[in-house]
Amino acid sequence: MCGIVGYLGEQPAFPLIIKGLKRLEYRGYDSAGVAVIDTKGSLTHHRKKGKVDDLLAHVGDDVPTGHLGIGHTRWATHGPPNDVNAHPHLSGDGQLALIHNGIIENYHALKETLIARGHSFYSDTDTEVLVHLIAEVMKSSEELDLFEATRVALNEVVGAYAIAVVDIARPDELILARKSSPLVIGIGECEYFVASDATPIIEYTKNVVYLEDEEVARVSLSAGLKIRTIKNHRVTPVITELEMALESIEKGGYEHFMLKEIHEQPKSIADCLRGRLRLGHGTIRMAGIDDHESMWTEAKRLIIVACGTSWHAGLVAEYMFEDFVRIPVEVEYASEFRYRNPVLGEGDILIAISQSGETADTLAAIRMAKERGAHVFGICNVVGSSISRESDSGAYTHAGPEIGVASTKAFTAQLTVLALVAMRVGQLRGTMDPQQLNRLMVGLDGVPEKVEALLKKESDFKAIAEAYKAAPNALFLGRGYNFPVALEGALKLKEISYIHAEGYPAAEMKHGPIALIDENMPVFIVATQDAHYEKVLSNIQEVKARGGKIIAVVTAGDTEVARMADHTIEVLPAQDALVPILSTIPFQLLSYHIAVMLDRNVDQPRNLAKSVTVE
Ligand code: F6R
Numbered sequence: 001m002c003g004i005v006g007y008l009g010e011q012p013a014f015p016l017i018i019k020g021l022k023r024l025e026y027r028g029y030d031s032a033g034v035a036v037i038d039t040k041g042s043l044t045h046h047r048k049k050g051k052v053d054d055l056l057a058h059v060g061d062d063v064p065t066g067h068l069g070i071g072h073t074r075w076a077t078h079g080p081p082n083d084v085n086a087h088p089h090l091s092g093d094g095q096l097a098l099i100h101n102g103i104i105e106n107y108h109a110l111k112e113t114l115i116a117r118g119h120s121f122y123s124d125t126d127t128e129v130l131v132h133l134i135a136e137v138m139k140s141s142e143e144l145d146l147f148e149a150t151r152v153a154l155n156e157v158v159g160a161y162a163i164a165v166v167d168i169a170r171p172d173e174l175i176l177a178r179k180s181s182p183l184v185i186g187i188g189e190c191e192y193f194v195a196s197d198a199t200p201i202i203e204y205t206k207n208v209v210y211l212e213d214e215e216v217a218r219v220s221l222s223a224g225l226k227i228r229t230i231k232n233h234r235v236t237p238v239i240t241e242l243e244m245a246l247e248s249i250e251k252g253g254y255e256h257f258m259l260k261e262i263h264e265q266p267k268s269i270a271d272c273l274r275g276r277l278r279l280g281h282g283t284i285r286m287a288g289i290d291d292h293e294s295m296w297t298e299a300k301r302l303i304i305v306a307c308g309t310s311w312h313a314g315l316v317a318e319y320m321f322e323d324f325v326r327i328p329v330e331v332e333y334a335s336e337f338r339y340r341n342p343v344l345g346e347g348d349i350l351i352a353i354s355q356s357g358e359t360a361d362t363l364a365a366i367r368m369a370k371e372r373g374a375h376v377f378g379i380c381n382v383v384g385s386s387i388s389r390e391s392d393s394g395a396y397t398h399a400g401p402e403i404g405v406a407s408t409k410a411f412t413a414q415l416t417v418l419a420l421v422a423m424r425v426g427q428l429r430g431t432m433d434p435q436q437l438n439r440l441m442v443g444l445d446g447v448p449e450k451v452e453a454l455l456k457k458e459s460d461f462k463a464i465a466e467a468y469k470a471a472p473n474a475l476f477l478g479r480g481y482n483f484p485v486a487l488e489g490a491l492k493l494k495e496i497s498y499i500h501a502e503g504y505p506a507a508e509m510k511h512g513p514i515a516l517i518d519e520n521m522p523v524f525i526v527a528t529q530d531a532h533y534e535k536v537l538s539n540i541q542e543v544k545a546r547g548g549k550i551i552a553v554v555t556a557g558d559t560e561v562a563r564m565a566d567h568t569i570e571v572l573p574a575q576d577a578l579v580p581i582l583s584t585i586p587f588q589l590l591s592y593h594i595a596v597m598l599d600r601n602v603d604q605p606r607n608l609a610k611s612v613t614v615e
Helices: 013-027 052-059 107-116 126-140 146-154 257-263 265-273 293-298 308-325 360-371 386-390 409-429 434-455 458-468 480-497 506-511 533-544 560-564 576-597
Strands: 003-008 031-037 043-049 068-074 096-101 161-167 173-179 184-187 192-195 207-210 215-220 224-229 301-306 329-333 348-354 375-380 393-396 473-478 500-505 522-527 549-555 567-571
Touching: 003 013, 003 096, 003 161, 003 173, 013 031, 013 052, 013 068, 013 192, 031 052, 031 096, 043 052, 068 096, 068 161, 068 173, 096 126, 107 126, 126 146, 126 161, 146 161, 146 173, 146 215, 173 192, 257 265, 257 576, 265 409, 265 434, 293 409, 301 308, 301 360, 308 329, 308 348, 308 409, 308 480, 308 576, 348 360, 348 409, 360 375, 360 386, 375 386, 375 409, 393 409, 409 434, 409 576, 434 576, 458 549, 458 567, 458 576, 473 480, 473 506, 473 533, 480 500, 480 522, 480 576, 500 506, 506 533, 522 533, 522 576, 533 549, 533 560, 549 560, 549 576, 567 576
Parallel strands: 301 329, 301 348, 348 375, 375 393, 473 500, 473 522, 522 549, 549 567
Antiparallel strands: 003 068, 003 192, 031 043, 031 068, 096 161, 161 173, 173 215, 184 192, 184 207, 215 224
């Protein structure tokens, strides 16, 4: 949540910062701001409620000049989204400007102390407290420059932060620090770029340094990059080369990132399988498992932690691991798990699933699991993200950057990786016979083509969306492997169209939700020909008997459901465990088209942010 950008170099800072903020807008978009320092040491500061475009309109022709600047796009935590609470925040004397992503948990106590020392505050934010604290430390000792003062001040701080600070007295220096919120430093020729992720940096340089927790960095045109921990230990920067391509973060002719990402799924699933699915050898190669083989063969239990859509992928994986590996599995919301006192230790493998790799609750859950002796296997999409770096081993989903706030291609890539993991572990533990494994491998290999076929039916999806766009409520049902697909379908619809939707296991309907069904209630149901087919047919009858409208995802060629349903969407046949990768796609497209028809902001739905770095 919140995106931060900084620039120090020879180019004008303002346009670079604005471009960077637009790339990071998916992280928060309720207000934005910039601060630029020119060579004469004067600071220009603009903040505006709304999107980066609102900030640009507010700045108008009064474009700040200068080669050092910081910018921020906010997702409000402390204080409502308005001009005053927007970042950057300034110290009382206006000498320092600071941007922040995270939450300062002890800000109240710090604020009281600072007020007692004569500081006064104009905003409701925790961030303003931080910039005052640094200024206070600088004031208390003339020996401390901004770098040292920031380092010392951060020892007083409890919470999460990625910050960038500038001082009008030092127009060639940018100070950065992070704890639990991401920060990447791009190293160019005589210039530095800073951002919450690499997307604003990629078109300028591929060389980046990921700042680690409790590290403070000074970038200076004369002295280069220096890093110390907040406890004052020297750190040697490690430069990593980015592999991301610029085209992958642009819309490429699609109206929205979400639509582009839905259509990228044949490729993202194929990318996820590449090099892992070795059909010719009858095996699966996954370094994150093969390098820790005995741990997987001896594991007593799997615990899967995640949030939101990634949690839904974890629920599908529970069925896969039970079927292929015959091992006990628990699937937990990371936000609940981290605050419980779970029985956890050696012999347990905790699988953390996260598209961004930065979700605060998932990160906290893996830290707790590591402390208790469990092995952490991370499944992330963003390369170099905090969860991927803190996991003991793992696998990337390789779906490419996902910019639309609603997760689509990351979800199907997570399902694909989880299928590979479950199959490989089943193979290693001998719980999958070679024929079963081979059938599934062939099945997985065919998934990208089946997704491609489904995506060609765009006009069918539009027609169904048109018919139900005015519904105030919707119900999503599924059983077995498709129960989590129902949950995911409901989440997609509600988050981008703001239509109230609930996902349920189809059989649970009669324990309560059936009371909601009348002729105005659309019921989206997965009724593919799997182990639960006959039972789902009965559930459809129950809905029809009460006047509900049925939109069913069925196996191609099915006529039985078609007789009862108001609309059917066909997916090509696949093994039960692989059907969710296909059956979820109609719900993505229906939600997308309904949201577009309702004129919603599909890529940046209200109140949401892509990367939830606060708990
Ligand atoms: C929904 C969505 C969210 C995320 C959740 C976890 O479309 O995107 O529910 O799935 O915030 O995020 P990650 O996977 O980045 O940990």
